[in-house]
Amino acid sequence: xxxxxxxxxxxxxxxxxxxxxxxxxxxxxxxxxxxxxxxxxxxxxxxxxxxxxxxxxxxxxxxxxxxxxxxxxxxxxxxxxxxxxxxxxxxxxxxxxxxxxxxxxxxxxxxxxxxxxxxxxxxxxxxxxxxxxxxxxxxxxxxxxxxxxxxxxxxxxxxxxxxxxxxxxxxxxxxxxxxxxxxxxxxxxxxxxxxxxxxxxxxxxxxxxxxxxxxxxxxxxxxxxxxxxxxxxxxxxxxxxxxxxxxxxxxxxxxxxxxxxxxxxxxxxxxxxxxxxxxxxxxxxxxxxxxxxxxxxxxxxxxxxxxxxxxxxxxxxxxxxxxxxxxxxxxxxxxxxxxxxxxxxxxxxxxxxxxxxxxxxxxxxxxxxxxxxxxxxxxxxxxxxxxxxxxxxxxxxxxxxxxxxxxxxxxxxxxxxxxxxxxxxxxxxxxxxxxxxxxxxxxxxxxxxxxxxxxxxxxxxxxxxxxxxxxxxxxxxxxxxxx
Amino acid sequence: xxxxxxxxxxxxxxxxxxxxxxxxxxxxxxxxxxxxxxxxxxxxxxxxxxxxxxxxxxxxxxxxxxxxxxxxxxxxxxxxxxxxxxxxxxxxxxxxxxxxxxxxxxxxxxxxxxxxxxxxxxxxxxxxxxxxxxxxxxxxxxxxxxxxxxxxxxxxxxxxxxxxxxxxxxxxxxxxxxxxxxxxxxxxxxxxxxxxxxxxxxxxxxxxxxxxxxxxxxxxxxxxxxxxxxxxxxxxxxxxxxxxxxxxxxxxxxxxxxxxxxxxxxxxxxxxxxxxxxxxxxxxxxxxxxxxxxxxxxxxxxxxxxxxxxxxxxxxxxxxxxxxxxxxxxxxxxxxxxxxxxxxxxxxxxxxxxxxxxxxxxxxxxxxxxxxxxxxxxxxxxxxxxxxxxxxxxxxxxxxxxxxxxxxxxxxxxxxxxxxxxxxxxxxxxxxxxxxxxxxxxxxxxxxxxxxxxxxxxxxxxxxxxxxx
Numbered sequence: 001x002x003x004x005x006x007x008x009x010x011x012x013x014x015x016x017x018x019x020x021x022x023x024x025x026x027x028x029x030x031x032x033x034x035x036x037x038x039x040x041x042x043x044x045x046x047x048x049x050x051x052x053x054x055x056x057x058x059x060x061x062x063x064x065x066x067x068x069x070x071x072x073x074x075x076x077x078x079x080x081x082x083x084x085x086x087x088x089x090x091x092x093x094x095x096x097x098x099x100x101x102x103x104x105x106x107x108x109x110x111x112x113x114x115x116x117x118x119x120x121x122x123x124x125x126x127x128x129x130x131x132x133x134x135x136x137x138x139x140x141x142x143x144x145x146x147x148x149x150x151x152x153x154x155x156x157x158x159x160x161x162x163x164x165x166x167x168x169x170x171x172x173x174x175x176x177x178x179x180x181x182x183x184x185x186x187x188x189x190x191x192x193x194x195x196x197x198x199x200x201x202x203x204x205x206x207x208x209x210x211x212x213x214x215x216x217x218x219x220x221x222x223x224x225x226x227x228x229x230x231x232x233x234x235x236x237x238x239x240x241x242x243x244x245x246x247x248x249x250x251x252x253x254x255x256x257x258x259x260x261x262x263x264x265x266x267x268x269x270x271x272x273x274x275x276x277x278x279x280x281x282x283x284x285x286x287x288x289x290x291x292x293x294x295x296x297x298x299x300x301x302x303x304x305x306x307x308x309x310x311x312x313x314x315x316x317x318x319x320x321x322x323x324x325x326x327x328x329x330x331x332x333x334x335x336x337x338x339x340x341x342x343x344x345x346x347x348x349x350x351x352x353x354x355x356x357x358x359x360x361x362x363x364x365x366x367x368x369x370x371x372x373x374x375x376x377x378x379x380x381x382x383x384x385x386x387x388x389x390x391x392x393x394x395x396x397x398x399x400x401x402x403x404x405x406x407x408x409x410x411x412x413x414x415x416x417x418x419x420x421x422x423x424x425x426x427x428x429x430x431x432x433x434x435x436x437x438x439x440x441x442x443x444x445x446x447x448x449x450x451x452x453x454x455x456x457x458x459x460x461x462x463x464x465x466x467x468x469x470x471x472x473x474x475x476x477x478x479x480x481x482x483x
Numbered sequence: 484x485x486x487x488x489x490x491x492x493x494x495x496x497x498x499x500x501x502x503x504x505x506x507x508x509x510x511x512x513x514x515x516x517x518x519x520x521x522x523x524x525x526x527x528x529x530x531x532x533x534x535x536x537x538x539x540x541x542x543x544x545x546x547x548x549x550x551x552x553x554x555x556x557x558x559x560x561x562x563x564x565x566x567x568x569x570x571x572x573x574x575x576x577x578x579x580x581x582x583x584x585x586x587x588x589x590x591x592x593x594x595x596x597x598x599x600x601x602x603x604x605x606x607x608x609x610x611x612x613x614x615x616x617x618x619x620x621x622x623x624x625x626x627x628x629x630x631x632x633x634x635x636x637x638x639x640x641x642x643x644x645x646x647x648x649x650x651x652x653x654x655x656x657x658x659x660x661x662x663x664x665x666x667x668x669x670x671x672x673x674x675x676x677x678x679x680x681x682x683x684x685x686x687x688x689x690x691x692x693x694x695x696x697x698x699x700x701x702x703x704x705x706x707x708x709x710x711x712x713x714x715x716x717x718x719x720x721x722x723x724x725x726x727x728x729x730x731x732x733x734x735x736x737x738x739x740x741x742x743x744x745x746x747x748x749x750x751x752x753x754x755x756x757x758x759x760x761x762x763x764x765x766x767x768x769x770x771x772x773x774x775x776x777x778x779x780x781x782x783x784x785x786x787x788x789x790x791x792x793x794x795x796x797x798x799x800x801x802x803x804x805x806x807x808x809x810x811x812x813x814x815x816x817x818x819x820x821x822x823x824x825x826x827x828x829x830x831x832x833x834x835x836x837x838x839x840x841x842x843x844x845x846x847x848x849x850x851x852x853x854x855x856x857x858x859x860x861x862x863x864x865x866x867x868x869x870x871x872x873x874x875x876x877x878x879x880x881x882x883x884x885x886x887x888x889x890x891x892x893x894x895x896x897x898x899x900x901x902x903x904x905x906x907x908x909x910x911x912x913x914x915x916x917x918x919x920x921x922x923x924x925x926x927x928x929x930x931x932x933x934x935x936x937x938x939x940x941x942x943x944x945x946x947x948x949x950x951x952x
Contacts, residue, residue, distance in 0.1 A: 046594040049602055049611050053825035054586040061581040061590050062573075072591045083584040084831045091581050100579035101571070109570040109841060111531040111561050112809060114553040118529040119516060121542055127519040140519060145616040146832060152675045156692055163691040178686040184694035188686065192693050198652075204830055205623050206677035206695070216648040216658065217826055221634035222627060223695055224651075224659035225676075338831060341582060357523035358687050362674055363554045363806065364617060369837065373579065 014465045015384055019094055020066030026471050027068070027445025028076040034442050036073030056447070064091035067461060067468050069447055077442065078471055080422075081449040085278070085310050085459035088339035088377055089386075093463075099376040108368035115143070115365040116357075126368060129375030130342070133382060135308075135320040137330030138346035140353070143366025147309035147337030148203025153360065154333045154345040155207055155270065158303045159192055160354045162269040170355050191266040193225070195257065195302075197232040197273055199280030199452070202307055211272055214280040214452075228264050230257040232277055233285045237414045246286065254292040261300040270303040270332075271296070275321035276417075278310040281452020282425030284416055287325040294327050303332040305345075313339035314381050314462050317391040317421030324420075339462075342366065342374035386462045387421075394421040397458075397469045401426065404473070408480045422464055427454040433483060440479040446472060485933045486852050490563055491536035497939060498538070498913020499546040506543030526915070534561035537929055537936050539915055547910065548939050551917040555748070555780050555927035556806040558845050563931075569844035578836040585614065585833040593836060600843025601810065603850075604789045608798050609814035613821065614834025618779035618805035619673025622742065625801045625813045626664050626677050627828055628820040629740035629773045633662055635823040637737075663695070665730065665741040665772070667702040669750030669920070672742055672777055681742055684750040684920075698734050700727040702747060703755045707882040720759040724766065731770045740773035740801070745791035746885075748780040751920020752893030754884055760795040773800040775813075783807025784849050784930050787859040787889030794888065807930075809845065810838035854930040862889045864934050865926075868941040869894070876948040879905075881922075890932065893925040901951060908947040914940055 016023055030036070035043060035057040042058040063070035067090055069079040082088075089096060099105060104122065113120055130141050142157070144150040164171075174187070181188025196202060196211035203209065204218060210225040212218050233249045236242035261268055271293060277283040297304045304327070311321040313336065318324060322331065333352065337343035344366065354360055381387065398418045405415045410429060417424030428434035434454055441448045451457040460468065487494060505513070505527045512528040533540035537560055539549040549557075559566060569575065574592070583590055590596075601612055613628070615621040643658070651658025666672060666681035673679065674688060680695040682688055701723045706712035731738060743763060747753040767774045776799040781791035783806060788794055790802065801820065805811035812834060815821075822828045849855065866886050873880045873894070879901070885892035896902040902922045909916055919925040928936065 042589075042591055042594065046589060049594065049597055050589070051586065051611075051613065051821040051825070051828065052589070053821075054829060055589060056587050058591045058593075059583060059588040061577050061583065064581060069588070083582065083588060086584060086831055087581065092577070093580060096580045097576050100576040105579065106567060106570045107531050109575070109837065110563065110566045111534060112553065112556065113529060113531065114556065116521070116524040117526050118539070118553060119520065119522070119525060120529050120531050121512070123528075124512070124516045124519060127516070131519060142521070146620065146830065148830060149616065149620060149675070155676075156674075159693065160691050173686065173690055177690060181686050181689040181694075182683055183699070184680055184689075184696055188690055189692060189694035204627075205620070205675050206626070206680075207675070207693075210654055210676075213652055216643065216651050217824075219651045219654075220643060220647065220658055220827070221630050221660045223630065223662065223677075224654035225693060225695075226654050229653075353521045356687065357521075359690070360521065361524055362617065362619060363556060369579070 014389060015386055016066055016090065016463045016465055020090060020463070023066035024068050024076050027078050029443060029445050030075055031073045034071060034075055036075065039072040042072050061091065066090040067464055077445050077447040078468060079447045080458050080460040080472065081447050082459055082461050084449065085315065086338040088313055088462050089380060090461050090463040095380055096373065096376060099373060104372055105369065108372055112364065112367065112369070114363050116361050120368065123368065126371045126375060130371065130378065133319055133378040134346045135330065135334045136323055137348055138334055139348040141344055141346050142360065143342060143344040143371060145364065145367060146343050147335070148205045148208045150309065150335040150337050150343040150345055151202045151208045151211070151272070151307060152205055154305050154335050155194060156360060157333065157345070157347065157352045158194070158270040158305065160359055161303070161352050162192060162267070163190060164355060169351055192269045193227040193264060193266050195228045195230055195260055195268050195271045197230050197277070199232055199277050199283060200274060201277065201279035202272060228260040228268065230260060232283055233289055235284065237416055250286060250289040250292065253289065254296065257293060258296050261296060261302070268300065268302050270305050272305040272307055274307045275311045275325070276316070276420070276423065278457065279451055281455045282416060282457050290322070290325040290327050305333045305335065306331040307335050309335060309337045311423065312336045313377070314387055314390065315339060315421060315459065316423040317387055317394055319381070319387070321420070339377070340374045341377060342370035381462060389465060390421045390462050393465045393469060394424070395419070396466050397422055398424060400469060400473045404476060404480065411480055411483055422458055422460050425451060425455045425457040428456060430454070436483060437479060440482060441475065444475045444479055446475050486854065486857055487536055487560065487931045487933045490560060490931060494536035495538045495546050498548050500911065500913050501545055502543040504541060504543070504545050504547070504910050506541065506545060508542040512542050531561065536560040537932055545913070547913045547915040548936060549915045550926050550928045550940055551915050552927055552929055554917065555785065558783055558807040558930050559848055560929045560931045565848050566841065566844055569840060575837060575840055578840055582832065582835060584831050585836070586829055590836055593839070596836065596839045596843055600839060600846050601808070601812070604846055605814045606790050606793060606798070606802055609802055609816050611815050611818070612812055613815070613828065614810060614812040614839065616832070616835065617811050618803070619675045619678045621779065621803040621805055621811040621813050622672045622681070622777060623675055623677045624828060625775045625803050626740065628801060628813070628815065629664070629775065630660050630662055631822040631827055632773065632817070632820050633737065633739040634660060635819060662737045662739040663697040663734070665698045665700060665738050667700050667743055669702055669747050669753060670742070670744060671747065671749035698730050698738065700730050702753060703759055705754060707884045708886065709754070709756070716756065717758065720756060720762070724759065724762040727763065728766050731766060731772060738772045740775050741767050742775040742777055744777045745781045745795065746888065746891055748925065749919055751923045752884060752891070752925050757795040760792065760797050764797040775799060775801040775803065777803050779803055779805045781891065784855055784858060785889055785927065786891045787855055787862055789855065791888065791891065807845070808842045810834065810842035849930065858889045858930055861932060861934055861937060865890065865937045865941070866892060868937060872941060872945045872948065875945065876952070879948050879951055890926055890928050893919065893923050895922040896924065898922060905947055905951060908950055909943055912943045912946060914943040
């Protein structure tokens, strides 16, 4: 069976060829600027009622197709940003349109349930469809409504668990706890912390913004919990040539984390980390570092939360990026969103479910509309063999980018993400040059995003293949030569 | 014919109970579901395919009149044909298949969807919208808006200092703010860390979660019926306003905003008068504090007005919504509330066009079918009947409230045990209702709840009280 499947894959065309037969063969830019005149008009009217200062360009989603995004002026761009890394299977994927039009979806939209109180007849099946592709070692899923929401819900699960472990899982609350929490005071609202890393990004609500350390602008002027940070390793690239030094960097960073656990003024209930720090600059770390963190959490009785919001759902060539590090035992919670189109966290310890109802609770507790879409996306990725081909594309892409890096060493450096699908990034020599690079790429037909202070990140869909790389590279070459 | 017959010609005429609720099929299903989902809060497993109009169907085929409606979030009845139509459109399929990062790549039609939908019912003076994902999310984004606004004003055009930039990365002042949000006793504004710090409904909602030290002002505890206790209630509201003013003038940190529900819902359906709300508005204005009105549960037409605070003649700076609108977010006017520069109030999705489309469809129905008039007519009928039941069960049915507030009607029972027993009894008789606060029962029917549904509801309540007696 599996042999036939492999042969079939080779004989047959790529996923993009099969499901986007009419995909453009290249970008087509018809206006002098992006956004062009129509796009500017759309922005102008929208700006009366909605904040438009972050708009790249208004998008015509009906016309966008496969790996190509179409703007209001009919400019057709190869998309390597994909709604901030959240469109996994291309625009107007016919198999997802089927799901969107299915009876189940119509029901989910028309009669949205309060899932914790009134779960529908088909909810169990929906949950199981997601759990089928859960990270190794994870057994349950709790659903949220955004990446930040997922991370905050995971934090809540950890805090409930931390206190109930202290108290005894089924022990009652004390009167003092019940009274003090109504005034936001300990012991009812205990002082507990979660450790995150410098340059990390976990969201922008109040607890998640307290964890986020990417840029001052993401945090400025928000009240914040006084929580500790560790240092995320800053490796030298290429990795193969800097192994010793990078190992020392791991050891230095692990020592800082351990020091925080020893000396922080209140208990640290969990450590949260992205497998690849994405908003913070596409920073990678080694398996040994992740295992070191796992060992520290075990030593100090803290939970390990892996934030796969941006890295998860196949973008790095495997379903869950942290699985490549073989963290043992597996993390306690894994959060997800973006490409999954649903949000939430996986976990395996039943004691991460609070002992009483109405603790981890909210009106909707997720959304069957998202959960259905999520199940369909994961099924599509796995049944259509998207990941092996993405890994292949990634290596090809990396090789081509490496050639460009060698050709323009003063402009680009720190190419990273080899062997991680197309989840790649590189740095441009200065913020000004980077801004120019991104703008030029766009006007030459490639939509692309940045990260950190100098980074350019590639976040194409899982449907990106060699022919798209072959469109991308010449454009990048032209742009680099113009810089 | 009434509006519910128009929508639902096949709606059941009355509840139909085949088993106890929860019945054997629900119990079996929940056992399976509990292997992959926390089912401890489940009332029953719902068959949404066979739910219709004001009737919810469970896994055992029991059909119950629903006066709870997914915790107040179903506006137009189950399987509403107009909503079904809206979900079967090409634009919906496109929105679902290609969910945009709205702040970066808004769809070309997002303006029309907002303008024709949510913004067409924005309260007077609030003409901009920030879309979000849940009620908690909407409230937290409103808090952020308030913090950004106040900090920007304070900075008076000066750039961030180096100290701002370094301290904020360590979660410390001055970059991280020491400003606060003021909320009210027994308020409920959500369960994430910022919104939970403003929530004071019940210990179970708050226990074990780290919280911000934010101030709480007293919400009036009024006596019902309001018309019978005008003097006492006025004194109580004056006391609360005085306490509020004292917090506003003495709290050691700047109060960026105050948040309040027009009727405190989870906290027990606590009402206050227009006098109180006007007092809150003028005090917040006087002390430069923004006022956020949380219409997550109250809004969407159930009160007989689109937004419940419109009963009070006040104009907030920010109004949050979710639930019945199916799309969450907040309305505002001052552009500074969006932050003085981009990427401050920002996240990947910033809402969801599929939800904005549903909201638009719901709003069109509310307008086209004059559903607010329908609510007001039916609600007057409902309240009069409830008053009769109260007269009959003076010892059991306490504090009937919500007169002239549409379907926003509630009452208490003497104890939590009796309340829970009452809800259970009603469910066995085919009426699904929810509790609130410690001893409260709240009515949260759809906007297409009609006099014939009132008759069944009130009769069931009456009989359940008889049974408790």
